[in-house]
Amino acid sequence: MTTDLYQDDRFPERQCDYCNRRYRGPAVYCSLRCAIADSGTVPVLANWTVYERPRDYPDGYIARKWVILRGAAEPFPTNEIVVGTTLDDVRAKLPPGLAGPLLRNDDDDPKIVETWW
Numbered sequence: 001m002t003t004d005l006y007q008d009d010r011f012p013e014r015q016c017d018y019c020n021r022r023y024r025g026p027a028v029y030c031s032l033r034c035a036i037a038d039s040g041t042v043p044v045l046a047n048w049t050v051y052e053r054p055r056d057y058p059d060g061y062i063a064r065k066w067v068i069l070r071g072a073a074e075p076f077p078t079n080e081i082v083v084g085t086t087l088d089d090v091r092a093k094l095p096p097g098l099a100g101p102l103l104r105n106d107d108d109d110p111k112i113v114e115t116w117w
């Protein structure tokens with residue numbers, strides 16, 4: 001089960017760059033739909049990055065879905081997240097069908113535990 005970030009008041013309130021809706025989350029758009037509409041591109045790849053106690057979620061583990069949009073230079077953080085108190089907790093809540101985790105690279109942010117594709 002995934003959670004829509006804007007339901008969690010620990011995250012800052014923002015205004016969507018595309019539709020002006022108020023929402024909560026790390027991304028500059030309220031939804032992937034708005035990101036796609038604004039950029040004119042479609043996602044070609046997605047991953048779930050698992051973080052341990054990042055600044056915006058100090059209580060445990062959080063997995064955030066990122067998408068790579070065709071033609072975009074940087075991956076786009078979506079507002080889809082999974083949270084849990086332990087790593088196993090978060091792993092169990094990730095959507096089915098992922099191929100598996102990649103371990104972190106040495107130059108990754110130290111808060112990153114692993115990335116699922």
Ligand SMILES: [Zn+2]
Binds near residue numbers: 020021029030
């Ligand atoms: Zn929007």
